[in-house]
Amino acid sequence: MSQTDPQVYTVTEFTTSLKYIVEKSFPFIRIIGEISSLRRPLSGHVYFNLKDDSSSLRCVLFKSRLFSTRDELADGTSVICFGRISIYEPRGEYQLIVDTVDMRGSGYLQAAFEKLKQQLLAEGLFDQHRKKPIPPHICDIAVITSATGAALHDFLTICRHRQADVRVRLIPATVQGAEAPAEICAALAIAQRLEPQVIVLCRGGGSLEDLWCFNDERVARAIAGCTVPVVTGIGHETDFTIADFCADQRTATPTAAAELLIPDARVLRARIGQLNRQIIRMMLSHLDTAHHRIVAPKRLLASFDAPFYRAMLSLETSHRNMAQSFLRTIEQLEKRTSRAIASLTRHSPIHVLRMQHNHCAQLHEDLIRAITTKILRAEALLSRHNAVLSSLSPLAVLARGYAIVSMNRPDSRQPHIVSDSRDVSLSERLNVTLHRGSLECEVLGKREAEDETGQPSSSIAEKK
Known part of the structure; x- marks a missing residue:
């Protein structure tokens, strides 16, 4: 052919x-x-x-x-x-x-699905920029699904097989029927309060009616408003729901969601072992290179050992001699400095001033004592004189009830002390000085002093 x-x-x-x-x-x-x-x-x-x-x-x-x-x-x-x-x-x-x-x-459900999908798409709930990134290393997962469904079994089976140290917390919710949307929204609110690293919303396959609760607008808006990244694993590979479009990451099945989020511990250990071996090989290679870089200069320097040793001995001897000489010089300088300080201290103006200050202080104390003694003596003398003056003072006599009678004379500025009744005339004004205060009096009558026989020397005249 x-x-x-x-x-x-x-x-x-x-x-x-x-x-x-x-x-x-x-x-x-x-x-x-x-x-x-x-x-x-x-x-x-x-x-x-x-x-x-x-x-x-x-x-x-x-x-x-x-x-x-x-x-x-x-x-x-x-x-x-x-x-x-x-x-x-x-x-x-x-x-x-x-x-x-x-x-x-x-x-009709498909038509309703497309209508809601276009509405939420126009609102931006499916935009990539609002989707939260999935953490790279997850150790805390909240799973929202039926407690008796196959989805939970599949998810936990992957977790056990991968031997991962991951905390999985179940938040049970109905995932089919008229009550499912409200329960899913409530479960999402509870999951956010638990603060896991990621929330998984999953269930097994079914008809469009079975999965219709995941096409509910309330569930879609609850997923979009969730503060924790949400991963969906609903139905089979060909099943798409509104929840899948709103989620931060969509997987085909619950098993796929578990495989995405839960790392295989055996694979991780193998990868860590591989990286560890690579690091060791690189370190050995670097050490070998560094060893070769050090050995060559070391061999070159080995030929200089003897001259370096002799030079080192000479340097050590010179260093020791210099140190001893330096110490002796410092000791001599310290002694000279001490003597100079002592001499300066003796002849220092400060020292002289301090001595003069002490002498002045002593003189001041002596002067204070002398003045104090003299004042005390003067006070004692003053007290004695005051006592004598008090005894001779007319005021002391006045205090006992006596008075001083005086009169003014035209021919004298000083008042005339009246000691005899014959010195005054009737109707004449007199000043009577008391111990406290004074009186102005008018002579209404007078009586002359008696003689030795007891008879008045003259008659008594009275103003009529």
Whole structure:
């Protein structure tokens, strides 16, 4: 056969190639149609055709996937089948291997999903710049899922297999049904108060209705407003929910979320051991290089050992002699300094002033004592004189009730002391000085002194 002839395929080769192309082009697909020719053989698998007005497509739903279909399948039912296209090679027929089956009503849910998705996208809840980074080394995880679901089991299984020292705290919540959105929002609030490094929101696969709680607007806004990074692992690889778009990191399944967040301790230990060996090799290489860099100069310096030794001995001797000479010189200088300080101290003006100051202080004390003695003596003399004066003072006599009578004379400025009644005339004014104060009196009458016989020397005159 020449090189220009077209390639010839066998039926098997062509069918296998076509199967590869078809499966690669349509790995997962959703197809809507009406069930017809439904069969349930003893194998437990379900076979049916999915048709519309113009075409028909063979479908197979294996027994292992029947759990995902809650409603009973029947001919004439409008459904949306999710699965992958494959070719059954023995008959050369293409068919849809069904993963899940949703009733036709799911189409309305899909429309609601797209509407909410566009609304939140316009608000910026899906923007990358608002997504929080996942910490590189995680040791504290809060998991929000059903306490009895397979998702928790899968997550913990990965944690055990990887032997990681990670704290996993479960916050149970319903992940299916009408009450699920409120419980998920409450669980997110509780998880934030626990302050883990990351929050995982996960559940296993299911139909669109089963996962519809993760398309609730309340859950989406709670995830967007969460202060802790949120990782979702909801359903299967092909399941996308609004929660996935709002989360900081989306994974296909709970198992994938665990594999993303929980490091494999064995791999880490192997990596640490590898890095440790690399560091040791690098250190040994650097030490070997440094050793070679030191050995060559050391060998060169070895030839100078003898001259250096002799020079060192000479230097040590000179150093010792110089030190001794220096110490002797310092000792002599210290002695001379001490003598000079003593001489200066003796002849220092400060010393002389201090002595004069002490002498002045002594003289001051002597003067104080002399003055004090003289004052005491003067005070004693003054007291004696004061006593004599007090005894001779007219005031002392006045204090005993006596008075001094005086009168003014025209021919004298000084008052005239009256000691005889004959010196005054009737109606004449007199000044009477008392011990305290004085009186101005008018002579109304007078009586002359008696003689030795007791008779008045003259008669008494009275003013009438």
